[in-house]
Amino acid sequence: MSSEAIVDIAQAEQGTSLWQDAWLRLRRNRLALFGLGVLTLFIVIALLTPWIAPYGYAEQDLDLGASAPSATHWLGTDIFGRDLLTQIMYGGRISLAVGFVATAVALLIGVTWGAVAGYAGGRIDAVMMRFVDILYALPFMIFIVLLMVVFGRNLLLLFLAIGAVEWLTMARIMRSQVQTLRQQEFVEAAVSLGLAPSTIIRRHLIPNALGPIIVYTTLTIPSVMLLEAFLSFLGLGIQPPQTSWGLLISYGAETMEEYPWLLLFPGMALTLTLFSLNFLGDGLRDALDVRGSRD
Amino acid sequence: MALLEVHNLGVSFVTRNGTNKAVDDVSFSVESGQITAIIGESGSGKSVACYSLLGLIPQPPGRIDGGRALFGGRDLLQLGERELRKIRGRDIAMVFQDPMTCLNPYMTVGKQLMEPLRYHQNVSPADARRRALELLEEVGIRDPESTIDNYPHQFSGGMRQRVMIAMALINEPQLLIADEPTTALDVTIQAQILQLIAQLQRKRDIGVIFISHDLAVVADIADQIVVMQKGKIVESGDRTGIFQQAQHPYTQKLLSAIPADSKHSELLPAEPLIRVRELCTWFSQGHKQPPLQAVNKVSFDIRRGEVLGLVGESGSGKSTIGRSILRLVPVTSGQVDFDGTDVTALQGRELKKMRRRMQIIFQDPFASLNPRMTVYDTLAEPLLLHGIETRKTVAQGVLKLMDDVGLARHFVRKYPHEFSGGQRQRIAIGRALATRPEFIVADEPVSALDVTIQAQILDLMQALGREYGLTMLFISHDLAVVRHLADRILVLHQGEVVETGSGQELFEHPQQDYTKSLLASIPGRSLLQ
Structure with missing residues (x-):
């Protein structure tokens, strides 16, 4: 074999997969990198909170009451004299965990369910999608209250419950994507090569449906965080002295005229997360679209 | 005097990667009552040349470098958008390639036909309808009375192209530009549409510019043929001249691309x-x-x-x-x-x-x-699936396939959209052979x-x-x-x-x-x- 041919083979072997290509493209997108950086920072802080938080999360100073930001309490304190920075840090643990875990659950179920239904078509599709319709019709509050009553209040269960509601839309988006894609000839070519349906879904359908899924995912994470706040507010989620960004915001909103910082700082934490997610999501969508420029 | 005279037309596209001369020093003319065919591959600038006459190329990135296009004593290239709009659809009309996408699916055919008429001329709705019916009849739509209020999806591809032609003719233009009007159609329908265009052109004594990539298509109807390659005219002349004494190698290549009779008929086993x-x-x-x-x-x-x-x-x-x-x-x-x-x-x-x-x-x-x-990935998938190559040898297998179908080896990491149609078909053939x-x-x-x-x-x-x-x-x-x-x-x-x-x-x-x-x-x- 000539040396040239060996070089060719080496080049072919060391080559890049879709995900490696996507990462190369993502690295050139400054906003997406910013988003990724902020999210990583927040996650690291959340993980380290028990060791780096300035105060204990249940520590009160009732004499102090609500105080504006100062040198001892950088972001101020709430009406019970609890340090707001500490609260935001502990709240971030819950909010980020709910956001990411519940969305991951929704992604996993929704994408699989939608892809299978869309690819199978016919009766299987009809049955699977009617099941989705029935769950849609079920008022989800009742569903969650029921879960909480039967299994008791449990953080993990909360994640699962929210995820179990959010996957419905994901499944519908995925199904409609797959339905369009599976009529394309490259899918037929894959069938005629003898690929198994699961491989076709995994290798040929899902990568081509990622764009809308990623965009929807970045929208789901913040909406899940707000949903958790709503549930907690009703007493179905987490309870004080535990807290989350959603809860902090809803308490802050009640007292925003006297103590605006109680709304401002938790709100900023959530907004920053949201922005970062959107930047990262947009960046990922572009990066995964191989038709984008490669130069 | 010719109906349309184009002199030294130049059009460029300015992109980030530099200026791309799409049309370079192109001159041709169209006489009333004649069909001038412009032939070339995709990317040869044949469509751009015609679109730029009507101000239909987006500027920027498009840019008209120079030249003149005399139509009825006026230079089309010097006219403003408002004046061009009056000419478009009234004096010069167009028929596009794809009749499926050029009609609005939410409007009845009749309404779409009457639209240019009512826009360019002050015609009462009843008169417009009568004119539309006459025209539909003329372009060979059976029973126009009952189909005029139908929506485009109720027509077949050939019928839609007839509607498009009727739409182009409704203001009685002097010049018709047909851009690959039959490429999306079946061969029998194509023949009918070609015949229709030739027939209408004779009857109405209008000039036609017929853009096509296929020399065979225009062989029967064109009076003048202009052959373009990479933005330049390589050869032009009347039909017999081009078909019998083509000078330029590119024209000869086009001519030889018309599939000829096959010679092989070896004896095959009966099994x-x-x-x-x-x-x-x-x-x-x-x-x-x-x-x-x-x-x-x-x-x-x-x-x-x-x-x-x-x-x-x-x-x-x-x-x-x-x-x-x-x-x-x-x-x-x-x-x-x-x-x-x-x-x-x-x-x-x-x-x-x-x-x-x-x-x-x-x-x-x-x-x-x-x-x-x-x-x-595309070529490796079948090789691995059927155990034809192992993980270790698959790269060689892929390169061998690429050699077989005539794809350069350094393309191995490229995605389909980076290839031309012919190259992509080579990949597909490689996959099938894998x-x-x-x-x-x-x-x-x-x-x-x-x-x-x-x-x-x-x-x-x-x-x-x-x-x-x-x-x-x-x-x-x-x-x-x-x-x-x-x-x-x-x-x-x-x-x-x-x-x-x-x-x-x-x-x-x-x-x-x-x-x-x-x-x-x-x-x-x-x-x-």
Whole structure:
């Protein structure tokens, strides 16, 4: 074999997969990198909170009451004299965990369910999608209250419950994507090569449906965080002295005229997360679209 | 004086990667009552030249570098948007390539026809309707009274193109620009539309610019022919001059790309590789509706090593037959024997083994490749799936395939969208060959390609067919292409076989009326004889 041919083979072997290509493209997108950086920072802080938080999360100073930001309490304190920075840090643990875990659950179920239904078509599709319709019709509050009553209040269960509601839309988006894609000839070519349906879904359908899924995912994470706040507010989620960004915001909103910082700082934490997610999501969508420029 | 005189037209596109001269120093003229054909491959600037006359290219990135275009004593290139709008649709009208996308699906055909009339002239609704009806009749729409209020989807492709032509003619323009008006149509419909354009042009004594990539299409109707390549005119002249004494090598190449008669008819073993018996493939059309009988009781054999051509218009069931043999669509009844095994009964592991032996090449090289897989991934997948190569040797296997289909090795990491149509079709052929199949269904593999590329791909398929010892079912609506390649031809009409025979038999002594009408509609037929 000539040396040239060996070089060719080496080049072919060391080559890049879709995900490696996507990462190369993502690295050139400054906003997406910013988003990724902020999210990583927040996650690291959340993980380290028990060791780096300035105060204990249940520590009160009732004499102090609500105080504006100062040198001892950088972001101020709430009406019970609890340090707001500490609260935001502990709240971030819950909010980020709910956001990411519940969305991951929704992604996993929704994408699989939608892809299978869309690819199978016919009766299987009809049955699977009617099941989705029935769950849609079920008022989800009742569903969650029921879960909480039967299994008791449990953080993990909360994640699962929210995820179990959010996957419905994901499944519908995925199904409609797959339905369009599976009529394309490259899918037929894959069938005629003898690929198994699961491989076709995994290798040929899902990568081509990622764009809308990623965009929807970045929208789901913040909406899940707000949903958790709503549930907690009703007493179905987490309870004080535990807290989350959603809860902090809803308490802050009640007292925003006297103590605006109680709304401002938790709100900023959530907004920053949201922005970062959107930047990262947009960046990922572009990066995964191989038709984008490669130069 | 000529109706339109274009002198030294230059158009560029300014992009980030530099300036691209799309049209360079192009001059031609169009006389009233004559058809001027502009021929060239995609990217040759033929459409850009005409669009720029009407201010229809976006500026920027487009830029008119210079030249004059005299129409009725005025220079079109100097006119402002407002004046151009008055000329567009009234004095100069256009017919586009794709009749499916050029009509608004939410507006009735009648409304769309009357729109340009009411925009350019002060006509009462009743008069406009009367004019629209007359025109529909003139372009050959049967019973216009009852169809004028229909929506575009209720018309067939050919009928829609007729509507488009009527729309272009409604303001009685002096010049008609037809941009590949028949490329998206079946060959029999194409012949009718070509005839219609020629006939209307004579009757109304208007000038026509006919843009096409296919020299054969315009062979029968053009008076003047302008051949363009890479933005420049390489040759121009009247029809007989071009066809008989083409000077420029590019024109000669275009001429030779018109598929000629095939010469090979070696003796083949009588033993059939594929036996199709009473094949029926019906599609359900929803509740309480009779099923669509796409393929109805079709029987034929394909001998080992034979290339069987399958011709027919769209809707004749020819693609469905190919897909039925490969089990890509469920077969309703009948038998398909491949080397003695009934394919229709296979399941699971047996079916997967069989799939390795039969492959397919599709028409549209843009839809038949997964846009998110590199050439490497696309070609490696079948190699690994069927254990033809191991993880260690697969890279060599991929490169070998690329060599076989004539793709440069350094393309291995590129994605499909980075290739041209012909190159993509080469990738698709490589994928089909990867499993070392014995039988290939080629479903219109060249219809979406430029003619010169067509010839290359056909040559490649012929060469590979011999090298790999392939048996092939070659599906096409283009008789000339099939005759070039096939040992035997099957003519299909509405799901049934109407005639079968060797290319020569069919071309010289067609028995059935349908075959005769197919033959009569081959463009450039006069050239073949």
